[in-house]
Amino acid sequence: MEVLQNKGVALTQDQARWMYRKMLEIREFEDKVHELFAQGILPGFVHLYAGEEAVAVGVCAHLNDKDTITSTHRGHGHCIAKGCDLDGMMAEIYGKATGLCKGKGGSMHIADLNKGMLGANGIVGGGFPLACGSALTAKYKKTDNVSVCFFGDGANNHGTFHEGINLAAIWNLPVIFVAENNGYAEATPFEYASSCKTIADRAIGYNIPGVRVDGKNVLAVYKAAEEAIQRARRGEGPTLIECMTYRNYGHFEGDAQTYKAEPEKKEHKQEKDAIIQFKKYLLTQRLLTENELASVEESVIEAIQRAVRFSEESPYPKEDELLTDVYVSY
Amino acid sequence: MEVLQNKGVALTQDQARWMYRKMLEIREFEDKVHELFAQGILPGFVHLYAGEEAVAVGVCAHLNDKDTITSTHRGHGHCIAKGCDLDGMMAEIYGKATGLCKGKGGSMHIADLNKGMLGANGIVGGGFPLACGSALTAKYKKTDNVSVCFFGDGANNHGTFHEGINLAAIWNLPVIFVAENNGYAEATPFEYASSCKTIADRAIGYNIPGVRVDGKNVLAVYKAAEEAIQRARRGEGPTLIECMTYRNYGHFEGDAQTYKAEPEKKEHKQEKDAIIQFKKYLLTQRLLTENELASVEESVIEAIQRAVRFSEESPYPKEDELLTDVYVSY
Amino acid sequence: MARTISMSEAINEAIALAMRKDPDVVLLGEDVAGGAEVDHLQDEDAWGGVLGVTKGLVQEFGRERILDTPIAEAGYMGAAMAAASTGLRPIAELMFNDFIGSCLDEVLNQGAKFRYMFGGKAQVPVTVRTMHGAGFRAAAQHSQSLYALFTSIPGLKVVVPSTPYDAKGLLLAAIEDNDPVIFFEDKTLYNMTGEVPEGYYTVPIGKADVKREGSDLTIVGIGKQVNTALEAAGHLAGRGIEAEVVDPRSLSPLDEETILSSVAKTNRLVIVDEANPRCNLATDIAAIVADKGFDSLDAPIKRITAPHTPVPFSPPLEDRYLPSPEKVIQAVSELLGETSSLSL
Amino acid sequence: MARTISMSEAINEAIALAMRKDPDVVLLGEDVAGGAEVDHLQDEDAWGGVLGVTKGLVQEFGRERILDTPIAEAGYMGAAMAAASTGLRPIAELMFNDFIGSCLDEVLNQGAKFRYMFGGKAQVPVTVRTMHGAGFRAAAQHSQSLYALFTSIPGLKVVVPSTPYDAKGLLLAAIEDNDPVIFFEDKTLYNMTGEVPEGYYTVPIGKADVKREGSDLTIVGIGKQVNTALEAAGHLAGRGIEAEVVDPRSLSPLDEETILSSVAKTNRLVIVDEANPRCNLATDIAAIVADKGFDSLDAPIKRITAPHTPVPFSPPLEDRYLPSPEKVIQAVSELLGETSSLSL
Numbered sequence A, B: 001m002e003v004l005q006n007k008g009v010a011l012t013q014d015q016a017r018w019m020y021r022k023m024l025e026i027r028e029f030e031d032k033v034h035e036l037f038a039q040g041i042l043p044g045f046v047h048l049y050a051g052e053e054a055v056a057v058g059v060c061a062h063l064n065d066k067d068t069i070t071s072t073h074r075g076h077g078h079c080i081a082k083g084c085d086l087d088g089m090m091a092e093i094y095g096k097a098t099g100l101c102k103g104k105g106g107s108m109h110i111a112d113l114n115k116g117m118l119g120a121n122g123i124v125g126g127g128f129p130l131a132c133g134s135a136l137t138a139k140y141k142k143t144d145n146v147s148v149c150f151f152g153d154g155a156n157n158h159g160t161f162h163e164g165i166n167l168a169a170i171w172n173l174p175v176i177f178v179a180e181n182n183g184y185a186e187a188t189p190f191e192y193a194s195s196c197k198t199i200a201d202r203a204i205g206y207n208i209p210g211v212r213v214d215g216k217n218v219l220a221v222y223k224a225a226e227e228a229i230q231r232a233r234r235g236e237g238p239t240l241i242e243c244m245t246y247r248n249y250g251h252f253e254g255d256a257q258t259y260k261a262e263p264e265k266k267e268h269k270q271e272k273d274a275i276i277q278f279k280k281y282l283l284t285q286r287l288l289t290e291n292e293l294a295s296v297e298e299s300v301i302e303a304i305q306r307a308v309r310f311s312e313e314s315p316y317p318k319e320d321e322l323l324t325d326v327y328v329s330y
Numbered sequence C, D: 001m002a003r004t005i006s007m008s009e010a011i012n013e014a015i016a017l018a019m020r021k022d023p024d025v026v027l028l029g030e031d032v033a034g035g036a037e038v039d040h041l042q043d044e045d046a047w048g049g050v051l052g053v054t055k056g057l058v059q060e061f062g063r064e065r066i067l068d069t070p071i072a073e074a075g076y077m078g079a080a081m082a083a084a085s086t087g088l089r090p091i092a093e094l095m096f097n098d099f100i101g102s103c104l105d106e107v108l109n110q111g112a113k114f115r116y117m118f119g120g121k122a123q124v125p126v127t128v129r130t131m132h133g134a135g136f137r138a139a140a141q142h143s144q145s146l147y148a149l150f151t152s153i154p155g156l157k158v159v160v161p162s163t164p165y166d167a168k169g170l171l172l173a174a175i176e177d178n179d180p181v182i183f184f185e186d187k188t189l190y191n192m193t194g195e196v197p198e199g200y201y202t203v204p205i206g207k208a209d210v211k212r213e214g215s216d217l218t219i220v221g222i223g224k225q226v227n228t229a230l231e232a233a234g235h236l237a238g239r240g241i242e243a244e245v246v247d248p249r250s251l252s253p254l255d256e257e258t259i260l261s262s263v264a265k266t267n268r269l270v271i272v273d274e275a276n277p278r279c280n281l282a283t284d285i286a287a288i289v290a291d292k293g294f295d296s297l298d299a300p301i302k303r304i305t306a307p308h309t310p311v312p313f314s315p316p317l318e319d320r321y322l323p324s325p326e327k328v329i330q331a332v333s334e335l336l337g338e339t340s341s342l343s344l
């Protein structure tokens, strides 16, 4: 199998295709959810990941189903990159019985433990301790599995950031803390709320490696994640990776985004767009052809359409589902 | 008035006497509480500050009654250094009606807002946010007052450390965060629980100055605090000062201290003892004479005896005090 | 009193009036202004809170008084407590009451206890505004009604308004109050409109309001569920059953007297509380009446509450989760011993 | 069953038995071993918890299974929740229940809700051991009894033992249980002794225990207050009044049946709960009986609780804060309509 080298990144064609596909799946999924929400079809608080695809995909490219991730309120991208079923995800966002969580969780609580996806999380900062917990299981059971904790720049100021990273560091747990620095927490800029110059700087206080990478460049994320994950698998403890990224939509659906500057919005949808950049790279490096890319694109669009159809056609949970799944036994 | 210079520290005789007196007051007070507790006279959880006098005194030497401090479970030293009444303190520890808090608070909750002492605190890490709050008041009201947050090496891993320091940093609040690194949190060594090499290192993550000083040397503490407090009064924001110190007694009264090594215990009671060191300094520098020191010592011992007598003779609160002071009005 | 505004506007107006009156009042919380230090942002375009409730306040009062915080609930909540005890009169916004998980200590062990622990020598005039309630499709972590937790804590006062009028008057009373007050805002009531006077007025904390008079039974509702109770009462009236609807408005202190004298008149009690069923306000009120009002009771005390489950996301499940007029009518029919259940 | 040990020893033994039986059981918390990585420290000299309850466990199970944590309740409590949902069966010690202020989110919004939010696809077999209770001169932040808070949270089970026997059996049941269980230990009961079998046994969660039979009235006690109730019952018996004392043992689930059938027999109910009075277990149980047991009630339901105040430090105030046999007897005398109050 042909292998290409670039900036220390070696991708097989299969990997490249998988990454391109996953990034597209996220983008199309989120664009579709945006549309459905605007039409009043989807209820609830919905936070879209479009624009940040390179982070989830660049990291999850290194993970298997026994590796775990913790996620955020902006969790669809993590789910998709970790291999969650698109039909089940979309149905969950619809609140249908066929959803990954039977419709009980919704957008902010999609989970699939069989895929190592420990749940989107409506609580900012909720993931840090959880990632330590699944890493503790891995360490205790002497597997070489790792945990990844995705979190936002806003979460970086929450107490759990500190407690979680310190715990992972002193117990030498296999956790990779991945900051998705998209510049804003709701309408509040990173620079206002965070006293650090970079989130990566904070690694010093825990005596662990900390790096900042271009989170729009999936290869850069891929490479940083590879190093960190390998360290963790070798039992050498946690790493903090800060990925500079941007969300294409508002904080949640309905946000007028007045706090974003126009040029910034534009450039992120154009020259900085992670998918456009990766596609260009794949073509110039001749990793995939135009035709191959087009067939991926087509198949992704179909998959999303299928997910919507599946969701539309699925029933709502039966009324008595309200009372089940609270306890194993009570 | 004669002024001596040393390592950039200029103490007047009055200051020197005040500092010596306060350090002794703390030591004698704590030694007495230790004795009373061992006799079964004092109830409750009691955490003694003996051994750490140089920290509270070196810092509080720069504060006035409008400046505020937040404290810890090990709060007697902070109270004394901040000017709380010894009779009222001792009576509080006895649970008497004449206590600073009418006996309702006890050792872990001694407070005197008129002295800027915002309360000992039974919750580890409780002080970080509180210090930000009183500093916010000072900043909002455009006074030049500052807040000092005393905290232990154990508290340095609590989420509130992170949230408090970040908040103070982004709001540029006049807070001085003073770590009392006595090597242990209960029976857990600093090095085990904290991933940082030094607590001062963590300042980098908040982009504020951080220094580590010998907390057994009251002059070193005095000097570091002076700089930090002046910065804060000038509106230049928070500082983190880590003072390396040691507690002479156990975590609380009753602790067998098996985790402490013998040589370490010994040296801290002898050559490293903060009071012995300061006394030597005062004599060699001819800042105070043997006679003057002796008269301070005598007067302190008397003051502590008086406090015990006062407490013994004081009544317990009346029964209906149980129900008052919950609300201003209800 | 002809002006009609929304609950959201009433709350916004109360904050503005309090801030005009007292320069020590500041508002702090996540995005309460929004867009802090963003160059191009005009303050009229600032968020004004996640659902826009505090919109416009930063224009009038500036960023010194409307303080955006990091996502650090423990940090800013503790700061609010100490700021209150050192001379400010802060309004701290906890965006969703569910987030108390991130800052319970600052409320439970700090702010609520300062006064007592310090022998009456501190006061903590803080108001914590927070959103609660199901029905918004916001799922398990953004839909809870946790007022019982706060009600159980000595040192706190707790207020849950059910109308725009009460919301404005109670919020002004809360801000004036020298004790810590937790002020609950049901996110599904923000668009509810009602008559609200323009000027400054207070609704006293600790005084229940009889929202409808009746003689056949008493229905006590908490917050939005007062409206459920009123709706049910309307239907019941059509069947000749006159329900008295009592709105405690303040849960701590609780106006036991108004509740007890209503039950003394009607001899029957139903309580509607959308919180989970265990140790909630419905049990609290039932227990008080089962003690002090026992002799006037002719029938069991019925509680209409959420089930003992988290709040589900799926719309039909969430609808079933909440109390409804139907459920109230059903309980009343049982209470009155009618064999066939009433229907709407 | 002749061996007599203390509550503290019973708990220690339960943990040891569970750890021997199941290699997935780990214990984590602050100083649960003590002296982590101290060179000279022999493990027999390690603390074993702040009051020595877990002493000796690190000797047998080593530091891989007895994990000292930093003072980071949110960090390790959240870790325990996720460890539980990924294959371990952790026992997490929250030193004092008052410290829930530092980690409520991990319990309320994470561990308790995983299973429901994830559509039944997760399970969280964690046991949280925590100390509660007044009477230790530990003042306002170390003396609370916050079990109502946990009882109100769907997804959690809550257990409060009153004897060494129950403590051991309930703790083993809690550790075996596949749902999150909060296990309350009254710090003032650690030295209480009682007969405890040596081997492995469980006391079922959700089953109340009638600790004394009687026909004149029912007294339900929570935790240590069961003993207060028993003491009162002893005195009452001397006056010809036979009180039945019910110990729910588990607050969630609550064995309503046993309580209701006791009241059906005695027609009178007193509840003794040392928590603050609002929205506590006493109100919860009173409300259940005022609904489902209304017809059997001959008298008001009385609650003996702490007052609505923080726990005071001063010994005479703290003594007055707590329920006492005298207060129970007083309530009973009112209940039975005796004009002159009974005395001990």
Ligand SMILES: Cc1ncc(C[n+]2csc(CCOP(=O)(O)OP(=O)(O)O)c2C)c(N)n1
Pocket: A072, A073, A074, A122, A123, A124, A125, A151, A152, A153, A154, A155, A156, A180, A182, A184, A185, A186, A251, C030, C071, C073, C095, C099, C102
């Ligand atoms: C503990 C907590 N506080 C506040 C919120 C409300 N909230 C939801 S998302 C968000 C902003 C998060 O910002 P960031 O971490 O940067 O993630 P992003 O939305 O940018 O992906 C806030 C404040 C919450 N859900 N949880």
Ligand SMILES: Cc1ncc(C[n+]2csc(CCOP(=O)(O)OP(=O)(O)O)c2C)c(N)n1
Pocket: B072, B073, B074, B122, B123, B124, B125, B151, B152, B153, B154, B155, B156, B180, B182, B184, B185, B186, B251, D030, D071, D073, D095, D099, D102
């Ligand atoms: C939030 C919280 N967790 C745990 C405790 C129990 N506790 C009291 S003091 C203490 C150790 C504190 O260590 P450190 O901060 O180093 O202060 P020191 O006792 O050494 O002065 C602990 C764990 C507490 N009081 N509060």
Ligand SMILES: [Mg+2]
Pocket: A152, A153, A154, A180, A181, A182, A183, A184, A185, A186
């Ligand atoms: Mg962000």
Ligand SMILES: [Mg+2]
Pocket: B152, B153, B154, B180, B181, B182, B183, B184, B185, B186
């Ligand atoms: Mg220490």
